[in-house]
Amino acid sequence: MLAPSHIHLHLRACPRRPEEVAHQVIHLGDVTVGPETGDLLYVGRDACMRGPHGVVPLDREAYNLALAERVDELAGAVWGDDWSRALAELAGINRRTTARDRIRKYGLPPALLYGLVKLSEREDAREISAVARAVARYWDVHQRAPADAPLRGMIELLHDFRGQDAFRHWQPDYDVSPSLRPDE
Known part of the structure; x- marks a missing residue:
């Protein structure tokens, strides 16, 4: 597991390749942990970095803090301060799951995050x-x-x-x- 140094997320909706779909992998751009940068992957529900050392799980606590910050930026740009309700409605899940404090603690389901990133890239989001x-x-x-x-x-x-x-x-x-x- 990568140490909980400062994490930067460069999120983008990468096209899903058949082998990734078969192995429940979602590629969501790049992640920088300290001096290293690699692909940000979700393997199942676990956030990982694919870099020179292979696929390594990210420290959950540090990653979720960075994730909450990026989700707030992306979703806030689309829906303003009420973005938590919009995410929950679109995903068909309990609104509590998309609350900022819950994202900081538990993250987000990868498919929901993929949908948000893909939506945020649209001109008509x-x-x-x-x-x-x-x-x-x-x-x-x-x-x-x-x-x-x-x-x-x-x-x-x-x-x-x-x-x-x-x-x-x-x-x-x-x-x-x-x-x-x-x-x-």
């Missing part, structure tokens, strides 16, 4: 996360509804509010499924 939160809430309440029900409902509602031509400018670039097109 605030808007797309608002849509995703609404869909997550819809699915939490209407669990037996078809998967496309929220999209259908949203398009129908927006057509009601904005008129039938509301999405015409997108149709050449975004092929709306015939089942989602309004009745002509």
Whole structure:
């Protein structure tokens, strides 16, 4: 285990390779521990650094402190101070799990962290996360509804509010499924 010296996280959503998926590995950018820099990997739920000495687990306490700081920066940029609620809604987990003090103590589930990093890299992060939160809430309440029900409902509602031509400018670039097109 690497000593709990100062840790810097350079988070980015790295594409998942099939062999990593098969071994439950998530690559989330780079980590610097003291003078050494390497790949930040999650192997299962454990944060590790892949460097010249192979894959070495990071000191949990020091890592979680650095992680809480980065999560606060990334999530705060998307949602402001209420980011803990947004993360919990998107992940479908208890809000307590995403509280700052819990992240400092226990970290975050790797898939949730990957989603946050990937979202934070988007130009439209605030808007797309608002849509995703609404869909997550819809699915939490209407669990037996078809998967496309929220999209259908949203398009129908927006057509009601904005008129039938509301999405015409997108149709050449975004092929709306015939089942989602309004009745002509």
